[in-house]
Amino acid sequence: MKKILNYIDGEFKEPLSNKWLDNYNPATGEVYSLIPDSDELDVELAVVAAQKAFPGWSTLSEEKRSDFMLKIAKAIDDRLDTLALAESMDNGKPVWLAKVMDIPRASQNFSFFGTAILHESALSHKTGVEAINYTYKSPIGLAGCISPWNLPLYLFTWKIAPALTAGNCVIAKPSEITPMTAYMLSEICAEVGLPAGVLNIVHGLGPKVGSAIVSHPKIPAISFTGGTKTGQEIARVAAPMFKKLSLELGGKNPNIIFADCDFDQMIKTTVSSSFTNQGEICLCGSRIFIERSLYKKFKEAFIEKVQSLKVGDPLDNSNRIGALVSKPHMDKVLSYIKLAQEEGGTILTGGNIVKPEGRCANGYFLEPTVIEGLSQSCRTNQEEIFGPVVTIMPFDTEDEVLEMANSTPYGLSATIWTQNLSRAHKVAHQLQSGIIWINCWLLRDLRTPFGGMKQSGVGREGGFEALDFFTDKKNVCIKL
Numbered sequence: 001m002k003k004i005l006n007y008i009d010g011e012f013k014e015p016l017s018n019k020w021l022d023n024y025n026p027a028t029g030e031v032y033s034l035i036p037d038s039d040e041l042d043v044e045l046a047v048v049a050a051q052k053a054f055p056g057w058s059t060l061s062e063e064k065r066s067d068f069m070l071k072i073a074k075a076i077d078d079r080l081d082t083l084a085l086a087e088s089m090d091n092g093k094p095v096w097l098a099k100v101m102d103i104p105r106a107s108q109n110f111s112f113f114g115t116a117i118l119h120e121s122a123l124s125h126k127t128g129v130e131a132i133n134y135t136y137k138s139p140i141g142l143a144g145c146i147s148p149w150n151l152p153l154y155l156f157t158w159k160i161a162p163a164l165t166a167g168n169c170v171i172a173k174p175s176e177i178t179p180m181t182a183y184m185l186s187e188i189c190a191e192v193g194l195p196a197g198v199l200n201i202v203h204g205l206g207p208k209v210g211s212a213i214v215s216h217p218k219i220p221a222i223s224f225t226g227g228t229k230t231g232q233e234i235a236r237v238a239a240p241m242f243k244k245l246s247l248e249l250g251g252k253n254p255n256i257i258f259a260d261c262d263f264d265q266m267i268k269t270t271v272s273s274s275f276t277n278q279g280e281i282c283l284c285g286s287r288i289f290i291e292r293s294l295y296k297k298f299k300e301a302f303i304e305k306v307q308s309l310k311v312g313d314p315l316d317n318s319n320r321i322g323a324l325v326s327k328p329h330m331d332k333v334l335s336y337i338k339l340a341q342e343e344g345g346t347i348l349t350g351g352n353i354v355k356p357e358g359r360c361a362n363g364y365f366l367e368p369t370v371i372e373g374l375s376q377s378c379r380t381n382q383e384e385i386f387g388p389v390v391t392i393m394p395f396d397t398e399d400e401v402l403e404m405a406n407s408t409p410y411g412l413s414a415t416i417w418t419q420n421l422s423r424a425h426k427v428a429h430q431l432q433s434g435i436i437w438i439n440c441w442l443l444r445d446l447r448t449p450f451g452g453m454k455q456s457g458v459g460r461e462g463g464f465e466a467l468d469f470f471t472d473k474k475n476v477c478i479k480l
């Protein structure tokens with residue numbers, strides 16, 4: 001059976017404990033590789049390697065660091081098919097989706113930050129005729145990057161690329177549930193000659209490897225994407241150590257549909273914003289609010305479209321929805337479908353496990369599910385489900401929908417559908433969400449600030465903000 005290995009100090013290493021974890025293919029339910037069950041001793045090796053590499057890497061010119069990033073981006077592009085297949089096998093997502101979304105974006109993360117560093121500048125402030133100040137930027141040192149399973153390589157590289165580009169050495173942990181493409185990235189880094197110790201990837205469980213990274217005194221910056229509860233635990237450990245923290249956490253995003261919207265465009269996009277990647281994207285709109293006069297028409301058209309989504313083998317390009325990432329996650333989603341019914345909801349379509357014939361008979365497939373008749377305050381509408389489940393609710397006024405949209409502890413993203421431009425701006429400004437799309441969804445410009453309000457996170461990724469996070473600034477004042 002294939003063994004995934006840690007990548008530490010430029011070498012591929014087994015975990016010191018020689019303990020291994022099973023890696024499942026969620027589309028078949030079979031174990032197909034083994035993952036290091038690493039612990040704090042492996043993290044310590046990575047820290048030592050990163051400390052050794054830091055003086056050389058941080059003083060390399062921006063052009064040379066950029067060169068490495070662009071080489072990695074090209075190597076990812078060259079392996080598009082292989083990486084997309086690996087991502088699909090590890091996560092359960094359709095291979096066509098990994099090919100158009102996950103892998104191209106992983107490459108763009110390296111090319112985006114690799115070129116951004118060439119355009120970076122620093123401020124200077126003149127204090128009358130007395131003095132001049134300039135801002136001196138330097139890398140922080142060692143950065144810990146921890147990422148989730150839903151967009152494995154996409155989110156892993158979204159952290160690593162700016163951290164490395166800014167001149168830091170990295171100790172990274174992908175989700176133990178989806179480690180394969182991170183392992184393949186380490187092979188790419190070795191192949192392009194990234195200096196040893198600059199990037200170290202330690203595989204294993206969150207409470208062991210993740211917490212060893214977060215609590216390590218020699219790692220002053222932590223960039224984390226994952227659930228809000230894990231984020232709270234990380235903040236609890238890191239805050240007293242005064243670490244720099246970037247937290248991208250969960251969401252329960254509203255999708256607000258006014259009656260004057262472009263109906264066809266809205267319906268098409270709402271199907272995507274509800275169910276792309278099996279609904280396992282932190283930006284999916286899981287609470288859909290529809291102006292009452294449009295509710296009946298929306299409901300009929302939406303259900304028809306949702307029922308036409310084919311669920312099954314991720315390797316079959318005609319399937320729109322693949323497998324959920326794991327059996328425990330499928331059980332969690334199913335428990336919310338049951339809860340929704342207990343809370344008085346009606347399942348309009350979906351709600352059941354799908355058992356495809358053939359090789360995927362034991363995979364973790366679920367029908368896309370639409371629920372109505374729930375109150376805004378019930379648990380189904382307040383807690384993150386992170387699966388192919390949405391609720392639909394009518395509204396009458398702007399004030400009412402804003403109150404409902406803002407009623408959860410989360411504030412990651414929101415979508416608004418209307419042709420009324422001034423209403424679109426007004427509602428956008430009042431929504432408590434860090435990312436707002438008007439008449440579109442998931443249209444991303446990597447220069448824009450990315451992150452959530454309230455319990456959806458702390459800080460922003462993207463553009464120069466990400467490079468800033470991985471940089472220390474000092475002011476140098478010169479008396480004239």
Ligand code: NDP
Pocket residue numbers: 146147148149150151155173174175176177204205206207209210211214225226227228230231233234248249250251281282384386412452456457
């Ligand atoms: P988790 O919080 O369970 O895990 C995220 C990562 O943290 C994993 O690598 C995990 O390891 C690790 N981890 C777990 N416990 C600890 C710990 N105590 N200390 C350090 N690291 C730890 O999230 P999921 O992987 O389940 O991902 C889904 C969540 O991510 C959803 O809530 C989703 O909304 C959120 N998310 C947010 C995004 C955003 O940009 N705001 C984007 C994408 C997802 P292991 O896998 O071994 O448990």
